[in-house]
Amino acid sequence: MNRGMAWTILSGVLNVATVLLLAPLFQGILRKITARIQSRQGPPIWQPYFDLLKLLGKEDIESGETPPMQRFAAYLSLATVLALACLVPMGLAVPMNGAGDVILLIYLLTLSGICTLLAGLAAGSTYSLLGISREMMSMITLEPLLVVVLITAALHVHSLRLDSVLSGYLYATAGIPWSGLILLGVMLLAFQAFVQRVPFDISEAETELMEGPLMEYSGPKLALFKYAQMAKLIIYSAIFASLFLPWGSHLVFPIGWLLFWIKVLALVLVVTLVAATHARYRIDQAIRYFAVLLAVAAVGLALASYGY
Amino acid sequence: MIARDRLEQLRLKFGAAIQRADFPADNRLFVHVEPAAVKSMCQYIFRDLDARYVISIGVDDRPYSSHFLVAHNFAFDPDHLLCSVLVELPPDQPSIESISDVVPAASWAEREMRDLVGIEPIGHKYLKRLVLPDGWPEGVHPLRKDARWDAIPADFSEDRELTFDDPPEGCMVVPFGPFHPTLDEPAHFRLYVEGEMVRGCEYRGFMAHRGIEKLAESVMSYNDIPMLAERICGICGCVHSVAYTQAVESAVALKPPPRAEYIRTIMLEIERLHSHLLWTGLACHILGFDTLFMQSFRIREPIMWIAEKITGNRKTYALCQIGGVRWDFTPEVKVELRQTLDKLEAEWRPIVAAVSGDKNIQKRTRGVGVADKKLVKNVGLVGPVARAAGVDMDCRRDHPYAAYDRVEFNVITAKDGDVWSRLLVRMQEVFESIRIIRQCLDKMEDGPLQLEIKDELPIGRIGLSSIEAPRGESHHFVITGENNRPRRWRVRAPTYQNLQGVPAMIKDQQIADMTISLGSIDPCFSCTDRMETIDLRSGAVRVWSQQELLKLTQGRKA
Numbered sequence: 001m002n003r004g005m006a007w008t009i010l011s012g013v014l015n016v017a018t019v020l021l022l023a024p025l026f027q028g029i030l031r032k033i034t035a036r037i038q039s040r041q042g043p044p045i046w047q048p049y050f051d052l053l054k055l056l057g058k059e060d061i062e063s064g065e066t067p068p069m070q071r072f073a074a075y076l077s078l079a080t081v082l083a084l085a086c087l088v089p090m091g092l093a094v095p096m097n098g099a100g101d102v103i104l105l106i107y108l109l110t111l112s113g114i115c116t117l118l119a120g121l122a123a124g125s126t127y128s129l130l131g132i133s134r135e136m137m138s139m140i141t142l143e144p145l146l147v148v149v150l151i152t153a154a155l156h157v158h159s160l161r162l163d164s165v166l167s168g169y170l171y172a173t174a175g176i177p178w179s180g181l182i183l184l185g186v187m188l189l190a191f192q193a194f195v196q197r198v199p200f201d202i203s204e205a206e207t208e209l210m211e212g213p214l215m216e217y218s219g220p221k222l223a224l225f226k227y228a229q230m231a232k233l234i235i236y237s238a239i240f241a242s243l244f245l246p247w248g249s250h251l252v253f254p255i256g257w258l259l260f261w262i263k264v265l266a267l268v269l270v271v272t273l274v275a276a277t278h279a280r281y282r283i284d285q286a287i288r289y290f291a292v293l294l295a296v297a298a299v300g301l302a303l304a305s306y307g308y
Numbered sequence: 309m310i311a312r313d314r315l316e317q318l319r320l321k322f323g324a325a326i327q328r329a330d331f332p333a334d335n336r337l338f339v340h341v342e343p344a345a346v347k348s349m350c351q352y353i354f355r356d357l358d359a360r361y362v363i364s365i366g367v368d369d370r371p372y373s374s375h376f377l378v379a380h381n382f383a384f385d386p387d388h389l390l391c392s393v394l395v396e397l398p399p400d401q402p403s404i405e406s407i408s409d410v411v412p413a414a415s416w417a418e419r420e421m422r423d424l425v426g427i428e429p430i431g432h433k434y435l436k437r438l439v440l441p442d443g444w445p446e447g448v449h450p451l452r453k454d455a456r457w458d459a460i461p462a463d464f465s466e467d468r469e470l471t472f473d474d475p476p477e478g479c480m481v482v483p484f485g486p487f488h489p490t491l492d493e494p495a496h497f498r499l500y501v502e503g504e505m506v507r508g509c510e511y512r513g514f515m516a517h518r519g520i521e522k523l524a525e526s527v528m529s530y531n532d533i534p535m536l537a538e539r540i541c542g543i544c545g546c547v548h549s550v551a552y553t554q555a556v557e558s559a560v561a562l563k564p565p566p567r568a569e570y571i572r573t574i575m576l577e578i579e580r581l582h583s584h585l586l587w588t589g590l591a592c593h594i595l596g597f598d599t600l601f602m603q604s605f606r607i608r609e610p611i612m613w614i615a616e617k618i619t620g621n622r623k624t625y626a627l628c629q630i631g632g633v634r635w636d637f638t639p640e641v642k643v644e645l646r647q648t649l650d651k652l653e654a655e656w657r658p659i660v661a662a663v664s665g666d667k668n669i670q671k672r673t674r675g676v677g678v679a680d681k682k683l684v685k686n687v688g689l690v691g692p693v694a695r696a697a698g699v700d701m702d703c704r705r706d707h708p709y710a711a712y713d714r715v716e717f718n719v720i721t722a723k724d725g726d727v728w729s730r731l732l733v734r735m736q737e738v739f740e741s742i743r744i745i746r747q748c749l750d751k752m753e754d755g756p757l758q759l760e761i762k763d764e765l766p767i768g769r770i771g772l773s774s775i776e777a778p779r780g781e782s783h784h785f786v787i788t789g790e791n792n793r794p795r796r797w798r799v800r801a802p803t804y805q806n807l808q809g810v811p812a813m814i815k816d817q818q819i820a821d822m823t824i825s826l827g828s829i830d831p832c833f834s835c836t837d838r839m840e841t842i843d844l845r846s847g848a849v850r851v852w853s854q855q856e857l858l859k860l861t862q863g864r865k866a
Contacts, residue, residue, distance in 0.1 A: 038602035126482050198596050278668050280596030282820045
């Protein structure tokens with residue numbers, strides 16, 4: 001029992017460390033490739049590490065309407081993402097499998113959206129309020145999508161356990177896995193919105209809302225928020241890979257692990273490409289788009305409940 | 309004789325009210341009328357004869373003729389005619405009947421006239437200050453001749469905050485500019501927002517005062533002013549320099565040598581090329597499409613290099629003098645310019661194809677920021693904004709200047725009047741500009757660059773010049789004067805009219821569309837913010853002596 005406990009904690013720490021270490025690297029790759037698409041030299045791949053270090057070393061300024069809430073939102077944002085890291089497999093088994101189920105996962109993902117709301121409320125400016133109203137609107141339509149996907153997977157394995165749901169059992173039915181394929185399509189189309197990149201970076205929209213909820217952030221607190229955003233990209237990619245791209249993950253340690261990270265990298269590349277070739281949507285256009293996806297996802301769920 | 313026909317029409321209708329009239333050339337008409345008849349005449353010209361409103365100018369002419377002068381300028385585009393309706397006003401308490409209820413486009417010009425020259429437009433519905441800051445004392449009018457160009461009234465309170473109108477009920481005020489990533493310009497919009505919908509707005513601009521017109525009228529000389537005019541704008545500077553020069557030339561009936569005209573044409577088109585590429589990039593950036601922003605700027609860069617090769621500067625070409633130009637085209641430069649154009653055309657074509665077929669961009673721009681034909685007419689919108697609404701208007705064809713009467717090109721129009729149409733019009737105009745430059749290079753004849761001017765320029769003549777800047781018509785009005793400088797010089801940049809259309813364009817739209825709607829007129833705030841008597845930088849006033857300024861503007865010669 002004790003050894004099991006130690007292993008759980010160790011693998012949790014390992015996951016958190018992996019996310020913290022790799023998140024800026026993936027961001028760096030994303031920026032470099034974006035630059036290449038735009039005929040630019042682009043910053044070195046290590047730049048996000050330096051950016052974070054620079055921000056962390058700056059003076060910690062209190063600003064906005066309620067500075068304590070602003071600070072709390074920044075801490076909570078990174079903490080939520082790191083807690084998520086303990087619940088999502090990163091190439092190995094789910095570390096803290098016993099600590100919670102997929103419902104907790106959904107709560108934590110929602111909580112990270114709530115951090116943005118808190119940040120916007122703390123700033124209290126017109127632009128940040130506009131930003132959080134957009135954030136809220138997209139959360140209301142996006143979260144159900146994720147719920148539908150996870151529930152469908154849970155239906156297939158008849159369990160809410162993390163390790164069973166997050167192991168590609170979306171396809172584990174006899175015959176053609178219709179529901180799995182439908183949800184794969186839906187998630188792929190909504191992925192850009194989950195990781196909040198163009199064309200769905202609506203709540204920050206630099207050229208409209210001046211970063212919206214984040215506008216009052218600077219220095220170390222901004223670093224925490226940025227870190228959380230980078231980590232989010234990895235975590236969503238990891239969830240996506242475990243749900244929809246299970247092939248090869250069960251192979252022996254280095255191969256399965258490597259394959260997993262190659263899949264995550266591929267997802268980051270897709271995100272980069274889409275972001276570099278699109279203009280930002282307006283919030284009403286985005287919501288309409290999400291609503292269509294949600295309707296399709298519901299069809300998938302219905303199919304899944306009949307075993308397709 | 310179209311000018312005479314138009315005059316006959318006016319004589320038939322107004323007869324005795326016309327004091328005198330003058331058409332120095334067939335493309336200019338000056339009509340002096342009684343103050344009482346000015347409003348009905350402007351209404352007749354604007355509504356019945358369907359002329360386009362250009363600008364109104366207030367002039368303090370007391371030192372020369374002991375009265376004030378007001379000019380309402382109109383353009384008969386299909387007739388290739390610019391017309392000025394002139395009114396003389398008594399020297400004390402000058403006032404004139406406002407024409408803004410029959411010609412809505414005159415609203416700003418009349419408010420400005422009231423601020424700067426102190427001519428009261430009687431019956432104007434919204435007499436809030438336009439140009440002068442709220443802390444400026446009443447009764448001090450910087451553009452009057454008895455106001456010194458470097459004087460600051462003792463009771464000017466610089467720190468006084470702007471006063472704003474009350475927002476409509478149920479609306480939140482969203483401040484927009486001067487510190488906004490897409491409006492880092494000295495302009496301030498207060499948007500009245502209900503949820504995500506914009507219900508109205510108030511605009512306060514004119515925050516950067518450079519005193520350009522006053523300087524020109526009181527300190528500089530004819531050939532210094534092109535340099536000053538060029539500094540009105542950081543993007544279409546050459547336009548202002550050429551427009552001023554042409555206004556003076558048209559006033560005193562000078563015609564520059566043909567080679568100079570071709571060179572002016574080429575430089576104006578080079579300027580249009582880089583301006584349109586810049587705009588396309590910025591518009592995409594506003595929409596969050598940064599890849600196209602970067603690619604536009606990459607393609608644009610060689611244009612800047614060739615401009616530098618021709619004139620010594622990427623921008624601010626220092627091209628014009630009265631009666632000619634400064635820079636010549638060597639055969640090598642001609643070859644290089646052709647190569648640059650070929651490369652530009654080859655790179656621009658795929659981008660136009662990609663954008664034209666992009667559903668994503670269309671989603672954000674179709675039906676957004678619509679200015680229909682009616683708005684174009686009423687507010688006097690010009691340039692790509694007008695052409696995108698299907699108004700076939702282009703000063704290069706309608707009021708030909710420089711060498712535009714010797715080249716062939718199409719006037720690109722669209723029909724929807726939305727941001728998407730403006731994007732299409734501008735992207736296509738790039739190809740027309742390339743075509744024009746190529747024809748100029750073919751046709752350019754050898755010869756002098758500069759007209760020999762032996763006599764002093766005659767005094768008291770009025771000159772008008774309209775030029776198709778990248779953003780629309782730039783109109784300059786000049787009255788020649790003593791001391792080798794104009795008595796009055798009025799610049800009307802295209803943004804001056806186009807900005808007045810923005811409130812109507814953004815009304816009842818999503819706030820997310822505000823930035824691209826405003827961006828789609830390609831606003832140039834520095835062109836609009838032209839006037840004041842003093843240069844206030846961080847509160848410290850720097851006083852330039854005449855000698856210092858002369859040295860400054862003639863640095864190249866010294």
